[in-house]
Amino acid sequence: MIKKFFLFLLFVVLILVGIVLFNTFRFQPNQQAVESVPAPELTETSLQHFQQALSYKTISYGDPSLFDSSQFIGFRKFLEATYPKTHEVLSREIVAGYSLLYKWEGKNADLKPVVLMAHQDVVPIEEATKSMWTVDPFAGVIKDNFIWGRGTTDDKINVIAILETVEKLVIENFQPERTVYIVFGHDEEIGGKGATTIAKLLKDRNIAAEFVLDEGGLITAEKVPGMTKPIALLGTAEKGYLSLKLSVSLPGGHSSMPEKETAIDVLAKGLNTLRGKPFEPEFSEPMHGLMQSLGPEMPFVQRMAFANPWLFKKLILGTYSQSNTGDAMIRTTMVPTIIEAGIKDNVVPTVATAVVNFRLLPGHTSDQVIEDVKKKIDDERVNVAPLNKNVSEPSPVTPINGFGYQKIAGTIKKSYPQIITSPFLVIGATDSRHFTEVSSNIIKFSPMIDPIGFHGIDERVSLESYKTALWFYEQLLRDLQ
Ligand SMILES: [Zn+2]
Numbered sequence: 351m352i353k354k355f356f357l358f359l360l361f362v363v364l365i366l367v368g369i370v371l372f373n374t375f376r377f378q379p380n381q382q383a384v385e386s387v388p389a390p391e392l393t394e395t396s397l398q399h400f401q402q403a404l405s406y407k408t409i410s411y412g413d414p415s416l417f418d419s420s421q422f423i424g425f426r427k428f429l430e431a432t433y434p435k436t437h438e439v440l441s442r443e444i445v446a447g448y449s450l451l452y453k454w455e456g457k458n459a460d461l462k463p464v465v466l467m468a469h470q471d472v473v474p475i476e477e478a479t480k481s482m483w484t485v486d487p488f489a490g491v492i493k494d495n496f497i498w499g500r501g502t503t504d505d506k507i508n509v510i511a512i513l514e515t516v517e518k519l520v521i522e523n524f525q526p527e528r529t530v531y532i533v534f535g536h537d538e539e540i541g542g543k544g545a546t547t548i549a550k551l552l553k554d555r556n557i558a559a560e561f562v563l564d565e566g567g568l569i570t571a572e573k574v575p576g577m578t579k580p581i582a583l584l585g586t587a588e589k590g591y592l593s594l595k596l597s598v599s600l601p602g603g604h605s606s607m608p609e610k611e612t613a614i615d616v617l618a619k620g621l622n623t624l625r626g627k628p629f630e631p632e633f634s635e636p637m638h639g640l641m642q643s644l645g646p647e648m649p650f651v652q653r654m655a656f657a658n659p660w661l662f663k664k665l666i667l668g669t670y671s672q673s674n675t676g677d678a679m680i681r682t683t684m685v686p687t688i689i690e691a692g693i694k695d696n697v698v699p700t701v702a703t704a705v706v707n708f709r710l711l712p713g714h715t716s717d718q719v720i721e722d723v724k725k726k727i728d729d730e731r732v733n734v735a736p737l738n739k740n741v742s743e744p745s746p747v748t749p750i751n752g753f754g755y756q757k758i759a760g761t762i763k764k765s766y767p768q769i770i771t772s773p774f775l776v777i778g779a780t781d782s783r784h785f786t787e788v789s790s791n792i793i794k795f796s797p798m799i800d801p802i803g804f805h806g807i808d809e810r811v812s813l814e815s816y817k818t819a820l821w822f823y824e825q826l827l828r829d830l831q
Contacts, residue, residue: 370658377657379646381770382756384763389821392813397497399432400510400816401490404499410471410539422448422536425470433513435520440532445551448536449544454516456529456830462560463529464754464830465552465788466823467545468508469538469565469781472501473805482807496802496810503801503811505565509534511797511819519827527830528560538781541740545781552788559789561754563826564782566794567774568801569766569818576648580769582762584755585776585794586636588783589678590710590744592719593687593737595703596620600731602700613702614691620732621686621704627726629682631667633659634712635747636775637679641666643772678777682719684708705737709777712744745783746790748773754791758826765797765822797822 406425411417426448430437440452448470456463475487485491487500512532519526531552535545552559566585574581598613598620633641638659645656655662670676677683684706691702708719716736724734748755750773759771782792798815802808 366661370654370661373657374650374654377646377653380643382760382763384760386767386769387764387825388767389765389817392817392820396514396820397492397813397816399514400497400506401492402428402432403506403510404490404497404501405488407488408470408472408501408536409474410537411474412540414540419448422470426450429509429513433517436513436517439520440516446536446544446547449548450532450534450536451548451551452530452532454526454530454532456526458527459529461528461831462558463531465531465533465559465562465785466512467533467535467562467564467782467785468512469505469535469542469545470509471536471539472504472506473539475500479807484808487809492813495813497813497816498808498810500809502809503796503798503804504809505538505796507798507811507816507819508565508796511816511823514820515823515827518824524828526827530827530830531557531559533781535781542781542784546784549784549788552785557788559785559791561752561757561791561793562782562785562789563754563758563793563795564780564785565796566776566778566780566782568796569762569769569799569815571799574644576652577644577770579647580766580799581644582759582766582769582771582795583774584758584762584771585780586639586748586750586755586773587634587712588745588776588778588780588794589682589712590708590714590716591740591742591779592708592710592716593740594706594708594720594723595735595737596706596727597701597703597733597735598731599701599733602698605696605698608698612698613700614698616729616731617689617691617702617704620727620729621689621706623728624684624706624723624726625686629684629711629714629722631671631677631680632711632713633663633667633680634775636712636773639750639773644770647770675777678709679775680711682708682711682714684723710744712747712775715743716741742779742783745792746786748791748793752791754789754793757830758793758795761822761826761829762795762797764825766799766818 407421408425440454443451445451485498491498533548535542537544567583569582571580598617600613641656645653670680686704687707688705692699776794797819798811801811
């Protein structure tokens with residue numbers, strides 16, 4: 351009997367190993383066969399234009415009273431003066447005060463238009479970090495093969511690379527096959543009212559775009575473990591955004607004769623309980639796509655795991671959850687960001703509140719998260735409600751077999767040698783999230799390589815990135831059939 355059982359067990363194990371190996375060897379690359387064409391060298395003028403663009407302090411402050419309209423008007427005038435042919439041939443509208451919408455009429459009116467996006471605004475330089483910068487963040491310094499400054503990576507590289515390319519093509523009398531809309535929002539970093547208004551405008555004009563391309567993904571030549579080739583990560587979805595206010599009201603009083611439990615105690619317990627019950631990790635659709643695209647390019651062990659997620663799910667999720675960015679790719683995250691209670695050291699406050707920020711995986715909804723949070727805390731005394739109206743549901747997922755994804759992935763392969771393209775989930779928020787009613791094919795990708803200092807100190811992008819970005823947009827616009 352024992353022998354029979356042992357033989358049966360051996361049989362099961364052999365079958366399992368067989369399936370795993372079969373899947374692993376059958377796991378073939380899903381990459382387009384496109385040869386790259388070397389990018390032309392950067393010209394002195396294209397570099398100067400990028401440097402000049404960085405000198406405008408188009409800053410989005412948290413405090414709206416600090417908004418400096420003259421910088422945005424100056425930047426707009428700079429664009430007009432620097433790209434005169436573009437402003438002659440393309441129509442341009444100024445929307446929501448400072449956002450820009452260009453239209454470049456295509457040859458073939460039967461083809462759906464495309465939308466290229468970037469944003470003019472940049473994040474401020476924190477007072478405490480000013481002295482930590484190696485260079486003046488608004489001087490457009492070129493040093494050590496990098497262009498340095500606030501906005502280099504986020505997102506003036508795209509504004510300038512798009513306009514440099516359009517200007518070059520317009521001078522050649524080139525006309526794109528499809529109509530091209532170019533959208534430059536002015537307040538992406540603080541919610542994107544500009545982009546929202548433009549999206550609504552396009553929708554009201556019944557414009558359905560074949561695809562929308564905005565920032566979000568990038569090229570990484572060094573950051574994916576196990577990979578020897580560079581990778582282009584194309585965002586095919588974006589996480590949702592929700593902040594909840596947790597509040598507790600209990601009778602306060604004098605601190606000399608305290609109650610057994612105060613509002614602060616109950617709130618702290620609630621927060622602690624919530625943090626102790628994170629949302630379950632899972633594979634979203636972009637994550638499945640990433641495994642399908644990168645898996646076949648990886649060394650045997652990783653390839654085997656990615657080829658058999660049904661068996662190695664726990665292992666893969668466990669590995670991802672070890673780093674903060676990895677964890678954010680596989681989970682609806684939550685973190686307390688504000689906590690408030692008390693006004694005087696000898697008074698027990700009657701109200702204690704906290705704000706917890708959530709980033710939702712595709713497939714989750716804000717309503718469901720609110721319900722889950724209440725269940726996790728399981729204390730009626732803790733009131734849970736949305737902090738404000740700034741809630742966005744996770745974006746729909748762009749299909750990777752559609753025209754938009756395939757066209758952009760193919761263009762990346764043309765523009766950068768030996769690159770592997772893969773979908774991925776964008777953890778932050780971009781202006782393109784407002785465009786879901788304009789197109790169901792939204793791709794989030796900036797053609798730059800391993801940028802440094804995003805939103806931080808010594809923000810910079812390599813000259814190689816700028817060269818690649820110019821080449822990418824040129825090839826994309828030339829081939830929009
Ligand atoms: Zn940005």
